[in-house]
Amino acid sequence: MLSLALVFLKIGVAAYGGGWTIVGIIRTEIVGRAWLSADEFARLIAVAQITPGPVALNAATLVGFKLHGLAGAAIATLSVVAAPVALSALVGLIAAKASKRGGRLTEALKTGTIGLISMTVWAFAPSAASSYMSAGLAALAFVVSAFTKINPLWLILGAGALGAAARAFFG
Amino acid sequence: MTDTDSPDRKPGFLDVFGVFFGISAVTIGGGYVMVPVIQRTIEKRGWLDEASFYDLFATAQSVPGPLALNTALFVGRRVAGPRGFAAAFLGIMLPPFASILVLASVLGAIGEWPAVRGFLEGAFAVVPGLTAALAFNMIKKRRWTVLRAAMTMAGAVAITLSGSWAVPVFFAVVAVSWLMERRRTC
Structure with a gap:
């Protein structure tokens, strides 16, 4: 139990780059320690995908649950968010003061953030180009999200319904 | 607050x-x-x-x-x-x-x-x-300046190409941008 807490604490500190990167880090730690087999982990991630909420948090909760039940789920979840929450509180305090000095740091962070998103878009490009449906939906999502004020939630739910209908009719 | x-x-x-x-x-x-x-x-x-x-x-x-x-x-x-x-x-x-x-x-x-x-x-x-x-x-x-545009383009290329070094490269891009913003406004 203690080692579970320590491993997820460590994952939380290293967890840069958003959900799928974090899932990769969790896989390295958990499968690398032989706590779960690669197969068991893959099945958990499939469940994490269909569970609402941030996928990295779902993965942590599921791994904890699988290993030690309810207590394990609570420990893994709280451990993985401990460092992010503490640092967010700290940076929030500093940023509130720093923003009075003209926001140079904020602008520098925006430069880096646009770079990180570019990397993510680049990584997604092959999957978006894999079929006419996914290319069309990706293009539609871009146009709606870039040029209208429509909440992207409707896009996700609409595209999901379309995908389910496509499966039902074409198998 | x-x-x-x-x-x-x-x-x-x-x-x-x-x-x-x-x-x-x-x-x-x-x-x-x-x-x-x-x-x-x-x-x-x-x-x-x-x-x-x-x-x-x-x-x-x-x-x-x-x-x-x-x-x-x-x-x-x-x-x-x-x-x-x-x-x-x-x-x-x-x-x-x-x-x-x-x-x-x-x-x-x-x-x-x-x-x-x-x-x-x-x-x-x-x-x-x-x-x-x-x-x-x-x-x-x-709000764009020439400096920000140049740094953003260079940073996007650097981070996209950096693979598993993305996090250190991200912080390097932020640090360089911050220093350059500072020099211009001082």
Whole structure:
């Protein structure tokens, strides 16, 4: 139990780059320690995908649950968010003061953030180009999200319904 | 809280909790989906304009952890102080935690249903478009200078090509931009 807490604490500190990167880090730690087999982990991630909420948090909760039940789920979840929450509180305090000095740091962070998103878009490009449906939906999502004020939630739910209908009719 | 540009209508604990609980409970697809959903939702509520949101989102990137959670924490704190921070934390964390505890035994089987698989294929197909639009909207809302444009292009190329070095390269890009901004304004 203690080692579970320590491993997820460590994952939380290293967890840069958003959900799928974090899932990769969790896989390295958990499968690398032989706590779960690669197969068991893959099945958990499939469940994490269909569970609402941030996928990295779902993965942590599921791994904890699988290993030690309810207590394990609570420990893994709280451990993985401990460092992010503490640092967010700290940076929030500093940023509130720093923003009075003209926001140079904020602008520098925006430069880096646009770079990180570019990397993510680049990584997604092959999957978006894999079929006419996914290319069309990706293009539609871009146009709606870039040029209208429509909440992207409707896009996700609409595209999901379309995908389910496509499966039902074409198998 | 004494943030300089606080919003007109100050939301309470339950307002902030309710918004993030709702978003976390219905959104699948991870951070780059949840961040645009958070942005549109709080803009509609009149809590935070789009440009200020991207400032917070960029700051949230400097902290490790799930992007959706960190962004929610920064937004919660900005719109309602420490109460908002706590409300955002609980709102994001509770829905997935509760659904896993209640549904863990059946979720694996549900994931095999063709309709569910189709739903996920469709829902995940919009993610690249939403992510690209997030970058586009940030670029649109930014105040540009020649220096910022040059650094942003160079940084995007460097980070995209950096592979497993993305995090150190990200911080290097931020540090160089910050130093150059400082020199110009001093």
